[in-house]
Amino acid sequence: MAHDHSHDHGPGGHHHHAPDVSARNERVTLGAAALTGSFMLAELIGGWVTGSLALIADAAHMLTDFASLFLAWLAFRLSRRPADPKRSYGFHRMQVLAAFANAVTLLILVLWIAAEAVSRLMAPEPVMAGGMMVIAVLGLVVNIAAFALLHAGDRDNLNIRGALAHVMGDLLGSVAAIAAAGVILATGWTPIDPILSVGVALLIAVSAVRLLRDSGRVLLEAAPSHVDPETVKADLANLVEIVEVHHLHFWSLTPERPMATLHARVAEGVTPEAAVRAVKFRMKERFGLAHVTVEAETGSCADVH
Numbered sequence: 001m002a003h004d005h006s007h008d009h010g011p012g013g014h015h016h017h018a019p020d021v022s023a024r025n026e027r028v029t030l031g032a033a034a035l036t037g038s039f040m041l042a043e044l045i046g047g048w049v050t051g052s053l054a055l056i057a058d059a060a061h062m063l064t065d066f067a068s069l070f071l072a073w074l075a076f077r078l079s080r081r082p083a084d085p086k087r088s089y090g091f092h093r094m095q096v097l098a099a100f101a102n103a104v105t106l107l108i109l110v111l112w113i114a115a116e117a118v119s120r121l122m123a124p125e126p127v128m129a130g131g132m133m134v135i136a137v138l139g140l141v142v143n144i145a146a147f148a149l150l151h152a153g154d155r156d157n158l159n160i161r162g163a164l165a166h167v168m169g170d171l172l173g174s175v176a177a178i179a180a181a182g183v184i185l186a187t188g189w190t191p192i193d194p195i196l197s198v199g200v201a202l203l204i205a206v207s208a209v210r211l212l213r214d215s216g217r218v219l220l221e222a223a224p225s226h227v228d229p230e231t232v233k234a235d236l237a238n239l240v241e242i243v244e245v246h247h248l249h250f251w252s253l254t255p256e257r258p259m260a261t262l263h264a265r266v267a268e269g270v271t272p273e274a275a276v277r278a279v280k281f282r283m284k285e286r287f288g289l290a291h292v293t294v295e296a297e298t299g300s301c302a303d304v305h
Contacts, residue, residue, distance in 0.1 A: 021154050026076040028153040029163060032146040033069035036062050036170070039142040046135035050128035053120055054180050054193045055135055057113050058173040061204070062139075064105045065166040071098040072159040092254050093218075099158040100215040106166070106208035113201040117194035124191055129184035136177035143171040158215055158255055165207035169200065176200045214255070223250035224258040232260075232287060241270045241278040247295075247303065261293040263301060272296035 040062035047055030075091075075098040083090035147167045153160040176196040183192040223229055227250050236245045243265040252258045260283065266275040276294045283289040295302075 022076055022080060025153045025157060025160060026073060026080075028149045029069050029073040029076060029160070032149045032163065032167065033066055033073055035142055035146045035149070036069060036167070037066040039139060040066055043135055043139055046131065050131040050135070051125060052127045052129075052132040052177070052181075052193065053116060053125070054173075054177040054197050055132055055139075057116065057197050058136075058139060058170065058177055060112070061109060061166075061170055061173050064109050065170055068098075068102045068105065068166050069163050071101065072163050074098070075159055089253055092257065095157065095159045095254055096215050096218045099162040099211055100219060102162040102166070103208045103212035103215060106169070106204055107212070110201045110205045110208065113197050117198045117201075120194035121191055127181075127184055127190055127193060129181045133178060133181035133185065136174050136181055140171065140174035140178065143167055143174055147171060156256060158211070158218070161214075162211050165204075165211060169204040169207065172203055173197075173200050218252055218255060221251040224252045224255070227258060227260075227287060227289070232283070235286060236262075236264070236279060236282060239278050239282060241267055241275040243267050245279070246301065250289075257291065258289055259291040259293075260289050261295075263295045263297055263303070265297050265301075272298060 040059050043055055043059035043062060047053070047057075047059055072095075075094040078091040078094045081091050147164070150160060150164050150167060153163075155161065155164070176199060180193045180196050184190055217225070229248055229250055232250075233245060233248055236242065245262050245264045247261070247263040249261045250258065251260075262279070264275055264279050266272055273296075275296050279294050280292050283292045
């Protein structure tokens with residue numbers, strides 16, 4: 001989990017290989033957005049012409065897909081902007097914010113598909129299965145291309161993960177539409193169309209909830225999942241340079257950038273600088289935390305009233 005962070009928070013202040021990673025992330029998200037956006041229109045028209053709800057639902061999904069990819073691209077662009085005095089952390093959190101918005105849209109979409117499917121089961125409508133099949137197959141091809149594109153990005157990134165979850169749901173949407181068209185062509189049984197769309201909706205819901213949880217953890221300033229505050233506290237107590245640590249706080253700017261602040265009581269005869277250096281070194285070596293702010297105390301804690 002350890003990353004090598006530089007301390008400069010400018011455009012490239014991630015890890016030492018950040019500029020090319022974020023530029024690649026930006027390229028792949030824009031490419032995938034263009035792909036989905038253009039095909040979404042074709043699918044919408046196709047669904048309207050053939051009377052297939054599965055296609056219209058898939059197109060609606062592709063619309064949120066397009067929006068999410070566009071949001072992701074915008075977030076990558078914004079997070080490249082340097083920090084300013086009022087936003088000392090720059091725009092890195094934009095990515096997490098976009099991922100959160102993404103998860104919420106996905107969940108709303110799931111509810112819409114479910115409601116639509118129920119009304120279709122009550123009153124089945126005729127479907128032109130031939131045309132539906134052609135469009136669904138084309139949709140599958142486009143989704144595979146978008147998925148391959150995004151796979152070239154940084155897969156640890158919440159934003160790329162959000163985009164991949166969307167495209168994955170889309171891919172399954174196309175597969176379901178192909179299956180539904182096949183069944184209707186073979187048997188003429190139209191309820192298969194809404195039934196399969198509910199299956200896809202459930203799969204989308206799973207990835208949306210996971211994304212909501214991960215981005216929510218970052219936005220709520222929770223400790224990163226790989227850091228256990230108690231373990232860190234116990235480990236730091238072993239250092240000879242300090243007596244004990246308190247006011248320990250962990251959070252992450254983005255999942256790739258964990259941070260910490262703490263107060264350390266300096267041991268007798270040790271300089272505050274030496275104590276701070278020891279704590280920072282230990283945090284980086286043992287826990288992969290490169291951005292740590294330490295307040296050294298020689299007397300009593302300044303925060304005790």
